[in-house]
Amino acid sequence: MAKVAVYMTGGIAMYKAVQVVRNLEKSGHEVRVVMTKNAERLVTSNTLAALTKYPVLDNLWKKENEASIPHVHLARWTDLALVVPATANFIAKMANGLADDAASTTILVTSAPKLVVPAMNDQMWSNPATQRNLQFLKENQVQIMEPAVGMLAEGYAAKGRMPETEQISAWVENFLQQEEILKDKTIIVTAGGTEEAIDPVRFIGNRSSGKMGISIAQAAAEMGAKVKLIYGNVTVALPQDEKIELYHTASSEEMLTKVKHEFAKSDVLIMAAAVADWKMAKVADHKLKKQAYQATLKLTLVKTKDILREVAKHKNPGQLVVGFAAETNDLLKNAEKKLHEKGADLIVANDVSQNVFGNDNDKVTILKQDGTIDEWPEMSKKVIAKKLLIYVNNFMHK
Incomplete structure (x- = not known):
């Protein structure tokens, strides 16, 4: 009551x-x-x-x-x-x-x-x-x-x-x-951008604010779920809610380790974080100093492990994996490719070419493995979060 x-x-x-x-x-x-x-x-x-x-x-x-x-x-x-x-x-x-x-x-x-x-x-x-x-x-x-x-x-x-x-x-x-539709469910949400160290001072990052992932975490808690928010670099306030457990991870490797550990005892993973695709082949143990004669700096990068793919291929029956596809061109084509290659149940695609990072509103399209595409109009990220969780709940009970 x-x-x-x-x-x-x-x-x-x-x-x-x-x-x-x-x-x-x-x-x-x-x-x-x-x-x-x-x-x-x-x-x-x-x-x-x-x-x-x-x-x-x-x-x-x-x-x-x-x-x-x-x-x-x-x-x-x-x-x-x-x-x-x-x-x-x-x-x-x-x-x-x-x-x-x-x-x-x-x-x-x-x-x-x-x-x-x-x-x-x-x-x-x-x-x-x-x-x-x-x-x-x-x-x-x-x-x-x-x-x-x-x-x-x-x-x-x-x-x-x-x-x-x-x-x-x-x-x-x-x-x-x-x-209370998500009562008794445990949901992992990732948010923000990862940081891949170049040296003890510098890192490779991105423009993600974490606003979408945090909105999803807050909405899930309001709908009765136990939430585990695994976040990287964020520029908005973190939620303060007894139903939300907070875990900070800096690099993509740290986030992968934490997500895999928590997903084993969770029902849903929503990967809203902007995870780096590349990291340093070797992180310098000292600050790389600029030399007077130096006009360029070459960095050798290697691929990071794909968290979405790694988790999706080990999910158990009844578990659900939702990925995000932030694209600047060929939105649906790239999102559909990501959906099939990474094995997610759903992909939430959004066009980031107009600099939506940190904004309150967004426009997303939901893609499912059966080829269904649901295009949503522009709305606030808070509304998208709630609507997405209702969509996820209906998907689990179809």
């Missing part, structure tokens, strides 16, 4: 949102409520406090809150944040990071998954500003429930009506079940 924070904003559908709270409680969830001042013009906070047996958060400046930070405490407590009904105003605040009352401040510091149930006049709903805000939220993993077509408060039928409470409750339950 989940800890659900329900955010109620000032829409006429407030009266139906009370039943959503009751439904959540009947399903065994622990519920706490946050209300805007406009919401309290329609339904009193006393009603919700009586239902949940817990004070409603509606004011950060009450006397009893002077010695505490209630919005942060509630944000940390929350497993799921549900905004119902969500007005156009509150959606705009969420999309633009505004924090001018208890509700907007609390949801801004909440890292838990967020579900939003819009309810408003049809013209507000179709306004380009509202649609732009909704699209931004979707791109940042906020789930939006489409409003229904029905009788509005204005007295005519149009799109904007809040769905029935049973539909909302079923939607929430379905989301919570999906959140």
Whole structure:
């Protein structure tokens, strides 16, 4: 059962949102409520406090809150944040990071998954500003429930009506079940670039930021998996989650050793790291000094061991290997070749010719051994991560 924070904003559908709270409680969830001042013009906070047996958060400046930070405490407590009904105003605040009352401040510091149930006049709903805000939220993993077509408060039928409470409750339950689809699975994710030493000071590296691999690791943990994140050189913050074990490896050889060791007791390997194809034939034991007469420097490189191929050829029935193909030309041709030569179950191909390294968005294509190709539109790496893990879960249970 989940800890659900329900955010109620000032829409006429407030009266139906009370039943959503009751439904959540009947399903065994622990519920706490946050209300805007406009919401309290329609339904009193006393009603919700009586239902949940817990004070409603509606004011950060009450006397009893002077010695505490209630919005942060509630944000940390929350497993799921549900905004119902969500007005156009509150959606705009969420999309633009505004924090001018208890509700907007609390949801801004909440890292838990967020579900939003819009309810408003049809013209507000179709306004380009509202649609732009909704699209931004979707791109940042906020789930939006489409409003229904029905009788509005204005007295005519149009799109904007809040769905029935049973539909909302079923939607929430379905989301919570999906959140745990990787429960009892152990997933290895590699991220970042490897470093192949030239001498004690210099190394051969690449431009990988590690953002995609880290997004996948975080999404897998959120979906219930035990995650082992094996990372090289990264330029973004590492996740801090008790479900994610962190292992740093510098070179491709170190990463291979760690991946092979951990994969023996794991279900899935997702190789998102940018592993060097070449390394020094011999690493200098001292810094290679530049000489006055020297115009060039010749380095002798040898191939590194291919981690994807090495692991894929030893995988057991039931284990899944997913590789990434970062290409600058002939994307599908090169990705398909990599898929068959390396024995991976899936290849995630992306075009890196436009310098996607470190960016928040990407565009990928999924290739399977049976020849199936699924081309996805450009989206945030966080959304790609979650969608990929759902794809992986469906693949394992086909």
